[in-house]
Amino acid sequence: MRAIWKGHLRFSLVTIPIHVYKATRVKGLPLHLLHRPCMSRIKYQYYCPVCERPVSNDELVKAYEYSKGKYVTIEDEELEKLKISSNKVINILYFTGKTEVSPIYFRDAYYLIPQDEPAIEAFSLLRRLLEEKEKVAIAKFTMHQREHIVCIEPLQNILSMRTLYYADEIQDTADLPYSDTRARLEAREMELASILIEHMTRPFDPKEFENGYHKALSELIEAKIGGKEVAVEREIEKRKVLNLMDALKRSIETEKVLLPKKGVVEAKVTKEKRRRRKA
Amino acid sequence: MLAQTAPYPFDSEEHIFEIKWDGTRCLAFLSKKTRLQNRRLMNITYHYPELDGLYKVVDAKEAILDGELVVFSDGRPNFNLLQRRDHEGSPQKIKQLSKIYPATFVAFDIVYLNGMILTERPLLERKKILKDIVKDSPLILVTDFIKKDGKRYFSLIKEAGLEGIMAKEINSPYLFGKRSKYWLKIKTKGTMVCYVCGYTIGKGERERTFGALLLATKEDNVYLYRGRVGTGFTYERQIELLSLLKSLVCKRPPPLKNFEPFPLRVVWVRPKVRVLVEFREITEKDHLRAPSFKGIVNEV
Numbered sequence: 001m002r003a004i005w006k007g008h009l010r011f012s013l014v015t016i017p018i019h020v021y022k023a024t025r026v027k028g029l030p031l032h033l034l035h036r037p038c039m040s041r042i043k044y045q046y047y048c049p050v051c052e053r054p055v056s057n058d059e060l061v062k063a064y065e066y067s068k069g070k071y072v073t074i075e076d077e078e079l080e081k082l083k084i085s086s087n088k089v090i091n092i093l094y095f096t097g098k099t100e101v102s103p104i105y106f107r108d109a110y111y112l113i114p115q116d117e118p119a120i121e122a123f124s125l126l127r128r129l130l131e132e133k134e135k136v137a138i139a140k141f142t143m144h145q146r147e148h149i150v151c152i153e154p155l156q157n158i159l160s161m162r163t164l165y166y167a168d169e170i171q172d173t174a175d176l177p178y179s180d181t182r183a184r185l186e187a188r189e190m191e192l193a194s195i196l197i198e199h200m201t202r203p204f205d206p207k208e209f210e211n212g213y214h215k216a217l218s219e220l221i222e223a224k225i226g227g228k229e230v231a232v233e234r235e236i237e238k239r240k241v242l243n244l245m246d247a248l249k250r251s252i253e254t255e256k257v258l259l260p261k262k263g264v265v266e267a268k269v270t271k272e273k274r275r276r277r278k279a
Numbered sequence: 280m281l282a283q284t285a286p287y288p289f290d291s292e293e294h295i296f297e298i299k300w301d302g303t304r305c306l307a308f309l310s311k312k313t314r315l316q317n318r319r320l321m322n323i324t325y326h327y328p329e330l331d332g333l334y335k336v337v338d339a340k341e342a343i344l345d346g347e348l349v350v351f352s353d354g355r356p357n358f359n360l361l362q363r364r365d366h367e368g369s370p371q372k373i374k375q376l377s378k379i380y381p382a383t384f385v386a387f388d389i390v391y392l393n394g395m396i397l398t399e400r401p402l403l404e405r406k407k408i409l410k411d412i413v414k415d416s417p418l419i420l421v422t423d424f425i426k427k428d429g430k431r432y433f434s435l436i437k438e439a440g441l442e443g444i445m446a447k448e449i450n451s452p453y454l455f456g457k458r459s460k461y462w463l464k465i466k467t468k469g470t471m472v473c474y475v476c477g478y479t480i481g482k483g484e485r486e487r488t489f490g491a492l493l494l495a496t497k498e499d500n501v502y503l504y505r506g507r508v509g510t511g512f513t514y515e516r517q518i519e520l521l522s523l524l525k526s527l528v529c530k531r532p533p534p535l536k537n538f539e540p541f542p543l544r545v546v547w548v549r550p551k552v553r554v555l556v557e558f559r560e561i562t563e564k565d566h567l568r569a570p571s572f573k574g575i576v577n578e579v
Contacts, residue, residue, distance in 0.1 A: 002368070029371060225573060227373055234381045234417040240354030241383075244439060245298065245423040251435050252425050259439050260354070 005143055007088035009112065009126075016114060017090070017124045020143075023109035023160060025102075029217050057259075083145035090141040090150065099132045101151050105164040112152065112159040127154045280345070280388075280454045281318075282445060282462035291446070295402070296432045297424040299386045299443040301356040301462055302349035303365055307384060309334040315348070328414045328436060329377040329418070333384055336416035344409065344420075345388035345453075350380045355440060363513070386413060387422045387445075390453050397533035398453040402461075405453065429465075437467040471496070471567065472506050472552035473567055474575050476533055478524060488517035489524075490543070495535060495550060496569070503565060504538040508556050511572030512574045519574065524548045524568045 005020035033042050046055045062079070063071035090112075114123040130136065136153040149164045240260070247258045308314040313333040324331075327348065337344070350360040360380045366428070367373050389409040390398050397405055406424070413421050424447075425432055433444050443465070443466035449463035473494035481490040491509035495502035527548040531570045532538070553576035558567035 010518075027369075027371070080287050111349070165353055175493060222375070225378060233382065234351075237351040237354065238420055241420065244354055247297075247438065248432065248435050249423055249425055252428050252432060260433065 004110075006115065007089045007090065007141075009092070009139075011092040011137070014122055014126075016126065017116060017119045018090070018112045018123070019115050020161070021111040021113070023111050026211065027211065027214055029221065039144060042105075059261075084142050085145070086142075086148055087142065090139050090151070090152075092137045092139045095130075095133075095135045095137050098136050098153060101136065101138075101164070104170060107149070107163040107165055110161040110163075111155070112161055123159075127157070127159055130154045280456070280462065281458040282464040283458060283460050285463040285465050288465050289445065289446070290427055290429050292427055293326060293448055293450075294446045294463075295406075295449060296429045297387060297422050297445050297447070298436060298441055299445050299466070300347040300349050300387075300422065301358045301384075301442040302347040302361050302385070304481065305346055306390075307333055307342075307344045307349045307386075307446040309337050309339065309344065314350065323365075323371075326367070326373060326448045327377065327382050328374060330384060333418050336414045336418050337372065338412040338414060339395050341391070342389060342393070342412065343391040344384070345385045345390060346384050346386040348382045349385050350382050352380075356442070358442075359511070359513070381417075383417070384419045386419055388453060390455075398455065401450040401452070401564070402447055403449050429493045433465060433467070436576055440469065443467050455562075468559055469561070470555055470557050470573065471505070472553050472555055474502065475524060475548060475552045475554055476502060476504075476535065476550045477545045477547040478521075479507070479545055486516070489546075490522050492520070492554065492572070493545065494497065494554070494556065494570070496532070497508075498552075501534040501536050505538045506566035506570060507519055508554075508567075508570040508572050511557070516572070516575075520552070520554075523552050523575070527551055 001021050003019035003021055007020075008015040009018045009020065010016075034040060035042050046060065048052070048055045061073050061075070063073045065071050114120045126137075131154040132154075136151050139150050139152055141148055141150060149166070151162045151164055152159050155158075212237075243260055247260055251258050303323075304318045306316045308316065311334065312321060313324060313331055315327060315330065315333075317323050330348075348361065348364075349356045349362060351357065352360060357380075361382065361387070364373075364376055364380060364382060367376055375432050386409055387406075388402075388406050389412075390396070392408060392412070397408065400408075410421050413419055429446055436444050446463040446465065448461045451459075454461070473496055475492045476495045477489035477493040481488050481492070491507040493507055494505040496505055497503075519553060524546075529549050530548050532545075532547045555573040555576050556567065556570045558571070558574050559569040560567075562568050
């Protein structure tokens, strides 16, 4: 894993040098579009339907559509001015109970670890106290020129950090087409359902689930790439290198140059050898 | 243990000479599993799943081998392919690349075997122990060495198109974490840091980036033109360079000595970005022969 951010975690007068790592990885298998007859990657081209011609990047300007067909343009320099420079600090604003922040607010997950040996003590202290007091830290920090609100909590021997949605990014549940009709709940039904729930309760194990589509696509790709012959390829490459080393040695001894040329396969792996390896 | 640089090859009874492998330096910790660690002490095992079985092809309960991870193509180390392996982070791509461009562990030293620390043993003894425990397998090869004839070996290595040679003192110990004169590296190619003063418009698959970079070095008030470099970059590197250069575009070149115009369109840039290039030799006109891009300097 590689750290994606390096800076300090600040909590009042205490600053702890930390590294931030991504906690998740998206297992995507991006597919590209090729032109079937010649199998080359197709190229996207900007086209102006009014001028009826392709346009280049230099002719473009960003704009916001504030009403149908009406735009205000925004220059790159103007956007540049809105960006915030990072002060390389994750600033803890306050602490709150660990169940206070609804998971609805959680965005991306990160791991925090101390940067170096001297930072371990302060880091462990904070982690331990959060754990004992069952609290999480609410903090502000700037990454990629944007400000984020984050929630930091202990996770095993490190800290985890979630970026949070802003309040106005969360849809109001009152806007849902549903009103509580105060359905009358029968005691017997409640009891039955309760037994059912108890019966179906067990520890959560994320490992038992897998992305079936991803697995199937991945297998399809693997099968197309092949790879069964790779062991043989590598054997051939190794023979070539051994030959080269051998030729170098012999050249030294005999004072004659005996070097094999690039690309010449001197020793082929024989069928017999392949069979032996399979066995 | 790291090597110091020696400018020229030499003959010596006190040294052995071996190929300098162009790859990623790597310590292999072998027990009931394989752990690979790079020069910066990072665990890189998961980058090379094809080497998981390395512990099985070494006849030892526990061993620590020193070597180089190399991707071979055409019987030569291919550093560009290796770099692609090194930089790939996605587990699926790692798996796929491990099949298309599998790496080989080229072993040249052993520092620990079954409870014995071998660092104080003389180099030749360690080499013998290493040779004895490595089984024949495509996963691993033990590098050869020759005695005495460093100069001739160097010229053969150069002819074979390899990166260079290592000269190591026969009786020297292994020194963890040290850059020592017991080990010397002698490269067949020179390197130079140059300013980028322009680029040519690319064609074909280079259409979206650039064809070649125009190189120059600074001499008092003028820049000395050093030629064009058009190889050694990955696509990502080209994109990165282009974004740096785009902000430096200007109408005219800086004062350039030794520049002869050629029939390609050139975009001139202010000479701010510095790159490291490798080259075979310097021509009479002070240009670099067969230059190849190695990296952007400002970032290091």
